[in-house]
Amino acid sequence: MAREFLESFGGRVFALPMTIREPDQVEDFVAKTNQEFGAIDVLVNNAGGQFPQAALDFSPKGWNAVIDTNLNGTWWMMQSAARHWVANKQSGSIVNIVADIWRGMPGIAHTCAARAGVIYLSKSVAVEWAPHDIRVNCVAPGCCESNGFGNYPPEGSATFQDSNPMRHAGDEWDVAEGVVYMAANSGKFVTGEVLNIDGGQQLWGDPWPTGRPDYFRIS
Numbered sequence: 001m002a003r004e005f006l007e008s009f010g011g012r013v014f015a016l017p018m019t020i021r022e023p024d025q026v027e028d029f030v031a032k033t034n035q036e037f038g039a040i041d042v043l044v045n046n047a048g049g050q051f052p053q054a055a056l057d058f059s060p061k062g063w064n065a066v067i068d069t070n071l072n073g074t075w076w077m078m079q080s081a082a083r084h085w086v087a088n089k090q091s092g093s094i095v096n097i098v099a100d101i102w103r104g105m106p107g108i109a110h111t112c113a114a115r116a117g118v119i120y121l122s123k124s125v126a127v128e129w130a131p132h133d134i135r136v137n138c139v140a141p142g143c144c145e146s147n148g149f150g151n152y153p154p155e156g157s158a159t160f161q162d163s164n165p166m167r168h169a170g171d172e173w174d175v176a177e178g179v180v181y182m183a184a185n186s187g188k189f190v191t192g193e194v195l196n197i198d199g200g201q202q203l204w205g206d207p208w209p210t211g212r213p214d215y216f217r218i219s
C-alpha cells in the first residue's frame with residue numbers, strides 16, 4: 001500500500017519486507033537499497049511504536065520489544081547507513097522520528113526511555129560523523145493523527161486532542177514537512193538538533209495514552 005501511494009507521485013520505489021530489529025536484515029536492506037539507487041541520500045527512521053500500559057505492569061518481554069524497536073532498531077539503521085556513506089566517501093543526512101518526551105510520557109514510559117536514548121545518540125554521532133559530512137537530526141511529533149491512533153483505547157486517544165495549547169492533534173503532513181526541512185538542503189547548517197512539531201505540547205497539554213487516571217482529573 002505504501003509502495004503504491006509513493007509510486008503515485010511518479011518516483012521509483014524499492015520496497016523490501018524486513019524488521020529493523022534484526023541487524024542482518026538491516027544490513028541486507030541498506031546494501032540492496034544502495035545497489036538499487038547507487039547511493040542513499042537520506043535516511044528517515046520512521047519505524048517505531050509502543051503499547052499503552054502502566055509502567056508497573058511492564059513485563060520483560062514487553063519492555064524489550066519496545067526498546068528493541070525504537071532504540072536498537074533505529075541504531076542499526078543509522079550505523080549501517082553511515083558505514084556505507086563513509087566507505088563510499090558519500091555525504092548523508094539522517095532524520096530520526098522520536099517523540100515529545102520533554103515532560104515524560106506517562107502511560108508509555110518505555111518508549112519515552114527509548115526515544116530519549118535516540119535523541120542523545122543522535123547528538124553524539126552528529127559530532128562524531130560531522131567530519132564525514134553526515135548530518136544527524138531528530139523530529140519530535142506531538143500527537144499527530146495517523147493509523148497509529150488505533151492502537152490506543154478510545155479513552156486514551158481522546159486525550160490526544162487535548163495534548164497541547166492548540167487543543168487539537170496535528171497530522172501526518174505536519175511531520176512530513178518538518179522531515180523534509182531537516183533532511184534536504186534547507187537543513188544544511190543544522191545537525192544534532194530536535195525539531196518539535198507538537199502544537200506546543202512541551203509547554204502545556206495532558207496526553208494520557210492509557211486514559212487519564214482519576215487522580216489526575218481536576219474538577
Ligand SMILES: CCC/C=C/C(=O)SCCNC(=O)CCNC(=O)[C@H](O)C(C)(C)COP(=O)([O-])OP(=O)([O-])OC[C@H]1O[C@@H](n2cnc3c(N)ncnc32)[C@H](O)[C@@H]1OP(=O)([O-])[O-]
Nearest residue numbers: 048049050051059061062065066069143148149151207209
Ligand atoms: C502521546 C502518544 C502519541 C503517540 C502516538 C504514536 O506513537 S502512534 C504510532 C502507533 N503505532 C504503534 O504504536 C505500533 C504498535 N506496535 C508495535 O510497534 C509493536 O507491536 C510493539 C513494539 C509494541 C511490540 O512488538 P511485537 O509486536 O513484535 O511484539 P514482541 O513479540 O516482540 O513482544 C510482544 C510483547 O509486547 C507486549 N505487548 C505488546 N502489545 C501489548 C499490549 N497492547 N498490551 C500489553 N502488552 C503488550 C507483551 O509483553 C507481548 O508479549 P506476549 O504477552 O504477547 O507474550
Ligand SMILES: NC(=O)C1=CN([C@@H]2O[C@H](COP(=O)(O)OP(=O)(O)OC[C@H]3O[C@@H](n4cnc5c(N)ncnc54)[C@H](OP(=O)(O)O)[C@@H]3O)[C@@H](O)[C@H]2O)C=CC1
Nearest residue numbers: 019020021046047048049098099141142143144146147148
Ligand atoms: N502519530 C503520533 O502521534 C506519533 C508518532 N510517533 C512516531 O512516528 C512514527 C510513525 O508513526 P505513525 O505513522 O503514527 O504510526 P504507524 O503505526 O502507522 O507507523 C509505524 C510504522 O513503523 C513500522 N514498524 C514498526 N515496527 C517495525 C519494525 N520492527 N521493523 C520495520 N518497521 C516497523 C510499521 O510497519 P508495519 O505497518 O509493517 O508494522 C509502520 O509502518 C513511529 O515511530 C511513531 O511511534 C511519535 C510521536 C507521536
